[in-house]
Amino acid sequence: MPVFREDTGEYVCPQCGYVFPELPLEDTPLVVRDRERNRLHYEVYRGGSTTPRSVARAHRRGAYELERVSKERHYESMARRLLMSNGVPRHLVEEVAALLERVQKEDLLRGRSSRVITAALLMYVSKSRGAQLPPETFEKVAGTSLRRVNRCYRMLLSSGVLAHQVSKPRKPSQIVTSIASKQGIRETLLEQNIPLSLIAQFADKAYSKLQGRKPAGVAAAVVYLTLRMANSRKAQAEIARAAGVSPLTLRRALKHLVERLDVEIGI
Incomplete structure (x- = not known):
């Protein structure tokens, strides 16, 4: 609480020495705003502030740190x-x-x-x-x-806030499991009675023979090709989104998968 000094006629903070100027006589928009924010607003009406510069500077710094x-x-x-x-x-x-x-x-x-x-x-x-x-x-x-x-x-x-990560890339079989867990794709595989392990095995073999392809793109292409063979009309954009790749990446991997790959898996 400020203390009133009779010799100067001012209200002074007993801890830091800050001199409180006179209170304004009318409610200006600035005063109303600060009062709504539970802040005390003061305004000097005659003369300048008599607070020492070092005290005022520390007071402003403290207010800035508190707001930050x-x-x-x-x-x-x-x-x-x-x-x-x-x-x-x-x-x-x-x-x-x-x-x-x-x-x-x-x-x-x-x-x-x-x-x-x-x-x-x-x-x-x-x-x-x-x-x-x-x-x-x-x-x-x-x-x-x-x-x-x-x-x-x-x-x-x-x-430089985040450190660069050197992580081991995921296998396409892991991504196939993630894609198959999505709503709509899981039901289609169950209806057609297609083993998920078979699709994952085919994805890993396809990835080992396709050089320079993203694992997620290969996995999405394998799932899309499997659903097409099962007469399912799933959109490429839906499967690509489930794999975390773009539809263009899926189409490129699918093109390489059809043209260059010849993999046989026995059931």
């Missing part, structure tokens, strides 16, 4: 709520929150969407932990397309 810390906590709590509402596991949420604090210290949030950065950090954590999250999760967290999330992910890698 409150913003950091706001971004962190918002990221936690966003990730939890989209079904992200708690251990991944904690890692994303820790990385978000590092991004804030590097001042990389300025001029960028916090939701897109949160989605890019989630992509990094999921890759490092081997967690298979569908592309729809990143788009829901970011509130935009997956292309923008990938662009932000590359920016964070180039800035």
